[in-house]
Amino acid sequence: MKIAISGKGGVGKTTLAGTLARVIAASGHKVLAIDADPDANLASAIGFPQEAVAGITPFAEMTDFIQERTGSQKGTYGGMFKLNPRVDDIPDRFSLNRENLKLLVLGTIPEGGGGCYCPESVILKYLLRHILLQRDESIILDMEAGLEHLGRGATRGIDAFIVVVEPGSRSLQTARQIRKLAGDLGVEQVYVVANKIDNDEDRNFVTDNLKEFKILGFLDYDREIVAADRRDQAPFDVNPRMVENVKTIYSNLRAGLKSAE
Numbered sequence: 001m002k003i004a005i006s007g008k009g010g011v012g013k014t015t016l017a018g019t020l021a022r023v024i025a026a027s028g029h030k031v032l033a034i035d036a037d038p039d040a041n042l043a044s045a046i047g048f049p050q051e052a053v054a055g056i057t058p059f060a061e062m063t064d065f066i067q068e069r070t071g072s073q074k075g076t077y078g079g080m081f082k083l084n085p086r087v088d089d090i091p092d093r094f095s096l097n098r099e100n101l102k103l104l105v106l107g108t109i110p111e112g113g114g115g116c117y118c119p120e121s122v123i124l125k126y127l128l129r130h131i132l133l134q135r136d137e138s139i140i141l142d143m144e145a146g147l148e149h150l151g152r153g154a155t156r157g158i159d160a161f162i163v164v165v166e167p168g169s170r171s172l173q174t175a176r177q178i179r180k181l182a183g184d185l186g187v188e189q190v191y192v193v194a195n196k197i198d199n200d201e202d203r204n205f206v207t208d209n210l211k212e213f214k215i216l217g218f219l220d221y222d223r224e225i226v227a228a229d230r231r232d233q234a235p236f237d238v239n240p241r242m243v244e245n246v247k248t249i250y251s252n253l254r255a256g257l258k259s260a261e
């Protein structure tokens with residue numbers, strides 16, 4: 001399954017992406033997690049050791065490699081470069097690894113008004129398209145609110161969006177916008193995970209206001225997750241309750257996708 005995790009800033013996208021990636025890997029399936037947020041921190045949420053996290057160079061910053069692959073030259077934006085660079089070796093070459101799980105950090109994807117045709121943006125589009133259409137692992141994409149600048153070509157192959165919300169109106173608003181965006185990108189399956197739930201009032205607020213969405217599950221507000229984050233520990237390694245809830249979310253997601261087939 002190829003899943004993009006989205007939502008308003010700070011709702012818990014990375015926390016869910018990291019834990020879901022670990023849950024899928026622990027269930028014996030291979031996972032490729034993609035950190036597509038410029039402010040990349042999925043590695044910590046997965047539970048890679050701090051030395052490994054500190055050593056990451058986001059793919060978009062591998063200027064020499066990108067130049068070599070695209071045949072572009074430094075400082076000559078607008079110049080000639082290959083529009084179909086080789087990308088198939090990139091995920092294995094530049095990923096962090098642990099059992100059943102690889103993480104590729106993309107870095108900042110240049111947007112550029114009016115369609116940017118710089119080498120970084122072209123190779124990243126190609127890379128994402130390759131990952132979503134050719135790789136046979138489960139794919140978990142942690143991203144900012146939207147991938148609209150990548151367009152349909154790069155995002156074709158996404159089976160579902162999971163929108164993370166918290167019990168507040170603004171994050172629900174974002175969920176509705178993401179649903180529209182997903183539709184524009186041709187992704188029909190849009191699910192919700194409600195995070196930071198403290199009580200029944202929170203839970204009801206989300207269910208009452210998102211009737212048009214399928215809700216995969218609820219995650220409690222838990223101070224232990226904040227504390228673990230401060231200690232650079234992954235929720236998967238310290239929070240069994242969260243792991244159980246994310247397992248339920250994973251199984252609801254599989255069931256949802258199966259029934260949508």
Ligand SMILES: Nc1ncnc2c1ncn2[C@@H]1O[C@H](COP(=O)(O)OP(=O)(O)OP(=O)(O)O)[C@@H](O)[C@H]1O
Nearest residue numbers: 009010011012013014015196220221222225226229
């Ligand atoms: N269920 C929870 N209970 C308590 N704190 C949580 C919970 N989920 C996430 N947090 C905390 O909320 C903060 C934001 O979480 P996270 O980084 O996962 O959100 P995000 O949506 O990825 O943010 P960004 O938009 O900045 O990428 C972190 O400090 C995290 O530890």
Ligand SMILES: [Mg+2]
Nearest residue numbers: 013014015037
């Ligand atoms: Mg994040």
